[in-house]
Amino acid sequence: MEKIRKQLIEELKQAKSSQDIENIRIKYLGRKGVITLLAKETDFSKLSPEEKKSFGSRLNDLKNFAAEQLALAAESAKSSDIPKKIRELDLTMPGGNHRLGALHPITTVQLELQQIFQGMGFMVLQGPDVESEFYNFEAVNIPGDHPARDMQDTFWLENGMLLKTHTSAAQVRTLERFGAPVRAIFPGRCFRYESIDPSHENTFYQCEGLLVDENISVANLIAVMKTLLSEVFRREAKIRLRPGFFPFVEPGFELDLNCLICNGKGCPTCGDGWIELIPCGLVHPRVLEFGKIDPNKYSGFAFGLGLTRLAMMKYGVRDIRLFNSGDVRFYEQFAASL
Ligand code: DAH
DSSP, rough: HHHHHHHHHHHHHOOOOHHHHHHHHHHHHHTHHHHHHHHHHHHHHGOHHHHHHHHHHHHHHHHHHHHHHHHHHHHHHHHHHSSSSHOOOOOOEEEEEOOOOOHHHHHHHHHHHHHHHHHHTEEOOOOOEEOHHHHGGGTTTTTTTTTTHHHHHBOOOTTTTTTTTTTTGHHHHHHHHOOOOOOEEEEEEEEOOOOTTTTBBBBEEEEEEEEEEEOHHHHHHHHHHHHHHHTTTTOOOOOEEEEEEOEEEEEEEEEEEOOTTTTTTTOOSSSSEEEEEEEEEEEEEEHHHTTTTTTTOEEEEEEEEHHHHHHHHHHTTOOOOGGGSOOOOHHHTTGOOO
């Protein structure tokens, strides 16, 4: 019995799989197993009562021992039945390098603008990309025969609608919907039928702003623009207004920013120290009328900020086409700006 016990232990040590263990179990405890036969083939009649007793109890011990050891071995063999590949997987290894996604740089600038304007009490709205001729042109004082239509080459759709050429298209929609007083910005995508080059795109982003209230003057416009630019560029912004013509404002201005690279001394980026940045003005009375607002009671200002241009300046991007390129190598560089 001692020999059987040792042999069993030895064989269990060598066993590698559940199948091996099962074979050992059959060999020792099966119907014709070594231990089973030992019990069956022993002629108890030849033994004295004491011998019977001691043999029987030792045999029982052996059986129990064998059953116990086999059960233990079977339990631990389960884990070695797991495929080698998984068994050798080292869960303590350092993880792989996961590439983080990033917001598109224009989205980042847009979110920043939204936060700044929301801080000044502006709503953030959105006009439709597919727009009617009325809202895109007529309602902002650009009638059919107006030369300004030629300045914005338009993608016309077969059903007479168009792709909005500027975010100003949502001005009268906003006035109709909210009345006065109102303050809102509407960032959005604009489309123009243009050939593209490093500084022209047929698809780009603007952020329109509109504030209408009683007694609004150019002073209010200047204050809001200065706050905006100081926050975007994180330092006091110096600006100037030049006369500019846009049919939907009177007077209209080109707002220039004192160049932040050369502090207005003049450099290759700005030329003469000023960067033309935001066209703006006081809302034309006709636009207010289209929005059912009384121009004798209310006045307002509007501006049309080139979001894409602002992103180019902020990040020093020299080719506008990169924004719509879908080139991950470009976008990846903005991962840190999240
Ligand atoms: N909509 C004009 C454009 O796309 C930009 C613009 C100019 C918007 C003056 C304004 C404004 O609100 O006051 O060229």
